[in-house]
Amino acid sequence: MGDVKTPSITEMRKRKFAHQIEVANEGGAVADSFFEKYSYNQSYEDVFQDAFNGNYLVDLIEAVWGAQPPYRLLDCGSANGLTLEQFDKLGVEAWGIENNAHIHSKTPEKWRERNLLGDVCKMPFEDEAFDFLYVTCLPHLSEEIIGQAIKELFRVCRVGVLLQGVTTDMTEEVIEDYELFKGLRTFWTCSEWSDAMVCAGFKLAVSDPVLLDEVWRIEQETDEDDWNWYPNKETMRYHFFSKPQIG
Ligand SMILES: C[S@@+](CC[C@H](N)C(=O)[O-])C[C@H]1O[C@@H](n2cnc3c(N)ncnc32)[C@H](O)[C@@H]1O
Secondary structure: OOOOOOOOHHHHHHHHOHHHOOOOOOOOOOOOHHHHOOEOOEOHHHHHHHHOOHHHHHHHHHHHHOOOOOOEEEEEOOOOOHHHHHHHHOOOEEEEEEOOHHHHOOOOHHHOOOEEEOEOOEOOOOOOOEEEEEEOOHHHOOHHHHHHHHHHHHHHEEEEEEEOOOOOOOOHHHHHHHOOOOOOOOOOOHHHHHHHHHHOOOEEOOOOHHHHHHHHHHHHHHOOOOOOOOOOHHHHHHHEEEOOOOO
């Protein structure tokens, strides 16, 4: 018998959703077309209200770190800054950084000062400039620069990171329905992402089982779709990271 290797979940999912995966340009920003057909063949602006839920993120931050607005938050991969307005309504001072010039140029006048055109790998912010980071951009970067990007997240973060990018072990239904593999360059499971964060110095923020129950409750109550985004409660651990406090 030959050596038959069982394919990893990442390999299986990449095969299953190969039709979603475009040949990415070498490095650089995601293609402009990514935003025109963001989900269900609709543009980012058209699906934004349904796809983004600021209350959910603020509730998670309160559950995990006990923090309530006002605080300073950076949306890493902020597109045209629509998230900034939603966060503002909840009392959060949100800033954004986005490297696709096309979507960034659509930032409403009111948010131009806070939604910056730039790369998450080299950010024009001081050390620990933000209490929290909301991070969706990492899987859009090529694997060779993920370490550099996470190092930069570590530098500008004061308290913690909500890691919300696409992982290969999200439920199949959600990858299929929202075409989540579009525009991705790095295909990792959530525990692989977590390992990279821990290597850079972050610590898992959710270890207490009672807190994990609470995070899962928020997730379940917010989920208005028929299916879960995350396959089980355990995987929720890998989405919250604290910066160790010195002294
Ligand atoms: C999945 S979208 C999320 C948009 C927004 N944060 C939201 O929650 O609706 C990820 C964003 O990350 C941006 N992005 C990808 N690579 C980036 C990089 N190196 N630096 C900054 N933004 C990046 C993409 O252009 C895209 O706008």
